[in-house]
Amino acid sequence: MLFNSLSFVVFLVIVLALYYAKILNWNNKKRMLLLASYVFYGLWNPPLIILLWISTVVDWTAGKRLAIEDNPQKRKFWLLLSMFVNLGFLAFFKYGDFLLENFVSLLNTVGVDFQAMPMDIILPMGISFYTFQTMSYTIDLYKRKIEPARTFLDFALYVTFFPQLVAGPIVRAQDLITQFYEEKRVTYNQIVWGLFLLTIGVFQKVVLADTLLSETADDVFGSSKLLHGIDAWIGTLAFSGQIFFDFAGYSTCAIGIALMLGITLPDNFRYPYASLGFSDLWGRWHISLSSWLRDYLYIPLGGNRHGITRMYVALMLTMLLGGLWHGAAWTFMIWGGLHGTYLILEKLQKKYFPFKITKWNGIFLSFLTFSCVNITWVFFRAREFDTAWNMIKSMFYMQSNSVKILDSFTIIKVCIVIGILFSCHWIMRNTSMKEVAQKTSPWVLGVFWAILFFLIVIAQGSGEQFIYFQF
Amino acid sequence: MNLKKSLIIALLISVIGIIAWELYWRSQDYTPSIDDNKAFWSVQRDRVTDLTPNNFILMGSSRTLFAIQLDNWENETGKRPIQLANVGSSPLPVFHDIVENTNYSGTVIVGVTPGLFFSTTSPKANPWSLPQSRVDHYEDRTYAQRINHQLSLPLQQNLALMAAGEQERNGDIDLKALLKKIKIGKRVPEGMPPFYRFGIMTSLDRNLEMTAKTVTDTAFANTIINVWKYFGKRPSSPNKEATMAFFLKDAKKFKARGGNLILIRCPSSGGIRVRESHALPRKDFWDDLVQQANVNAYHFEDYEQLKNLKCPEWSHLSAEDARYFTTELTKIMIADKAITNSKNN
Numbered sequence: 002m003l004f005n006s007l008s009f010v011v012f013l014v015i016v017l018a019l020y021y022a023k024i025l026n027w028n029n030k031k032r033m034l035l036l037a038s039y040v041f042y043g044l045w046n047p048p049l050i051i052l053l054w055i056s057t058v059v060d061w062t063a064g065k066r067l068a069i070e071d072n073p074q075k076r077k078f079w080l081l082l083s084m085f086v087n088l089g090f091l092a093f094f095k096y097g098d099f100l101l102e103n104f105v106s107l108l109n110t111v112g113v114d115f116q117a118m119p120m121d122i123i124l125p126m127g128i129s130f131y132t133f134q135t136m137s138y139t140i141d142l143y144k145r146k147i148e149p150a151r152t153f154l155d156f157a158l159y160v161t162f163f164p165q166l167v168a169g170p171i172v173r174a175q176d177l178i179t180q181f182y183e184e185k186r187v188t189y190n191q192i193v194w195g196l197f198l199l200t201i202g203v204f205q206k207v208v209l210a211d212t213l214l215s216e217t218a219d220d221v222f223g224s225s226k227l228l229h230g231i232d233a234w235i236g237t238l239a240f241s242g243q244i245f246f247d248f249a250g251y252s253t254c255a256i257g258i259a260l261m262l263g264i265t266l267p268d269n270f271r272y273p274y275a276s277l278g279f280s281d282l283w284g285r286w287h288i289s290l291s292s293w294l295r296d297y298l299y300i301p302l303g304g305n306r307h308g309i310t311r312m313y314v315a316l317m318l319t320m321l322l323g324g325l326w327h328g329a330a331w332t333f334m335i336w337g338g339l340h341g342t343y344l345i346l347e348k349l350q351k352k353y354f355p356f357k358i359t360k361w362n363g364i365f366l367s368f369l370t371f372s373c374v375n376i377t378w379v380f381f382r383a384r385e386f387d388t389a390w391n392m393i394k395s396m397f398y399m400q401s402n403s404v405k406i407l408d409s410f411t412i413i414k415v416c417i418v419i420g421i422l423f424s425c426h427w428i429m430r431n432t433s434m435k436e437v438a439q440k441t442s443p444w445v446l447g448v449f450w451a452i453l454f455f456l457i458v459i460a461q462g463s464g465e466q467f468i469y470f471q472f
Numbered sequence: 473m474n475l476k477k478s479l480i481i482a483l484l485i486s487v488i489g490i491i492a493w494e495l496y497w498r499s500q501d502y503t504p505s506i507d508d509n510k511a512f513w514s515v516q517r518d519r520v521t522d523l524t525p526n527n528f529i530l531m532g533s534s535r536t537l538f539a540i541q542l543d544n545w546e547n548e549t550g551k552r553p554i555q556l557a558n559v560g561s562s563p564l565p566v567f568h569d570i571v572e573n574t575n576y577s578g579t580v581i582v583g584v585t586p587g588l589f590f591s592t593t594s595p596k597a598n599p600w601s602l603p604q605s606r607v608d609h610y611e612d613r614t615y616a617q618r619i620n621h622q623l624s625l626p627l628q629q630n631l632a633l634m635a636a637g638e639q640e641r642n643g644d645i646d647l648k649a650l651l652k653k654i655k656i657g658k659r660v661p662e663g664m665p666p667f668y669r670f671g672i673m674t675s676l677d678r679n680l681e682m683t684a685k686t687v688t689d690t691a692f693a694n695t696i697i698n699v700w701k702y703f704g705k706r707p708s709s710p711n712k713e714a715t716m717a718f719f720l721k722d723a724k725k726f727k728a729r730g731g732n733l734i735l736i737r738c739p740s741s742g743g744i745r746v747r748e749s750h751a752l753p754r755k756d757f758w759d760d761l762v763q764q765a766n767v768n769a770y771h772f773e774d775y776e777q778l779k780n781l782k783c784p785e786w787s788h789l790s791a792e793d794a795r796y797f798t799t800e801l802t803k804i805m806i807a808d809k810a811i812t813n814s815k816n817n
Contacts, residue, residue, distance in 0.1 A: 007623040044616040193475040409657040447481025
């Protein structure tokens, strides 16, 4: 089910009505939320709920054993079982076809004539998110960082909580499970603020991503022609805005909906396009994934504890796997590799050419970071390496016989939207939406809210799926 | 932060804004209409599962949609047909889907618009891609998508501001379409002339009628004719061999299981008819298809009562003429014993 759909409006009204009607005690409210979460997921593809159940049961069992077991071998066994099941799901459902294709290519390269039928495996929505979330639970228990969930119901709800089930934020156990222990006392202001966030999120998705930007990105990246430099840049900028509004929109909706239920989810985006460098970027973009990769991949790989070279290797491996997390294609690896390279170059710059960031050079640095990020988006968006490479050549005016496919208004529209996006991120980079709202007059906020809602209504939207659902 | 006050203000302004928007578009002669999208089509496709052999399925392009009026067909035959035709489409992928994925062995009426029927068998090329995408949607649609469609119907039926569609047209009034009306400079060559909607769904089972404006307003009808002329200047070569082979294979399988296949050629007129006669001569295309398919076939030119019908925009019948055409055609078919009248059986 999509947040930007009529069925979700009905679903949410029913869930909120049951949640706030005084007919259910806290345990029954949690059961209702769990059931609602399965309905939310099952309305997409009912049989794939079984994967959620398997993940839940395996990690609950492993977690319980890890909490009481002292024998290091047995503890390792339970951890490995959890990782085997979760990573096994990912390997089969997400990377099965990719692995098979590359295996066949490898055989063909060494002269073995072998062809395999594609497996055409359906990718379960949100599998990368909920498997990472449940793995964090067993890993933290293995490291004795957290207490196990008190009840199976609390744990099942942690795995399945519908606002963040299919596209995050990827929430750590200690941040979410503990919130299920006590009945929520939700204030009127929390509910209304949650509704406001939901409006902002849907506006980002329906109006900004789908209505204003997606078609330009699709036209440019779907073109079979060699494009003029302006067209290539505008298409890339459009995608840059689209993916931010799409994903940040989803996260904002998730945070808002959870807040309406009295549950606090962590921020997933903090105005990333005004980042001052790439370390800053990864503290602002998809925060729940980047912190997951830092804690469960980069640090176990050695982090910065074993010298410079090892740190760079760990950094690059983390970013390459981070790229692969997004999709089973070499283009995602290149995207991750580019970010890894940027991070290493930034560390070298900080070591050998340090300089102080002021408000004057800050905006230039921010713009430079944003420009470099745009280059990586080309590999993220293009389905084929050749398409990406042609786009890069167009962006740097290395194409002859290039063609123009975008009309002037489209170019102006994208420039205005991305200009406003960048300016807003720069202005907001050290504050939050809530702080700004608190300083704003209720009248201004009300009018602003109405404009967003009105634009959502007239945009209508065709119920486009969120981009990150495919990851 | 006084959120309660902000919420009330937001609600009030939103309601006023939406009512004003609705009233404005109604004042511009917009009326509520149902979008003929993939979800709407899939509901009809789903009905095929329960059909018995004495039912009818219609497929083809927009000519079949406009020309066959379901009420009149039902009046004459006693059975309301399932309408699976799609605008600007080849009927081949839909017929293939019915043959391969159902056990249906009743009557299938295939509308043959030569330029579309004999065009291509490439799944991603026009005019194949649209019907194929609908067949795929039917197979893949989620329960959430089904519910969304059912929830959207009352809104579409009651709000003029919903006048927009899956297939974008110039008269659409969603935000994306409104922004597209803004033209600055001539950086890229002009594309297709403005293409407005000229049909309206009059029932929940996809009965399409030409709007009265298309019949009475010649200037408006000319905007549609200009679109046909635009396509006429960019004709794609027919692929008769591949399309015939694909269709005949399915036809053979369908007939082998007892299905009754009927071909129809709905009227066209003016420049379109001249171009069709020149580019896809009847003898080489229609007659050859009928002969090889060896099924009942009805070409409007062969019947006195049908051959002089005029299409206001050269390619589709007005609502009034469509009702007449449907009634006469079904009478001819019944007289031929190509179909039967359930009411008399």
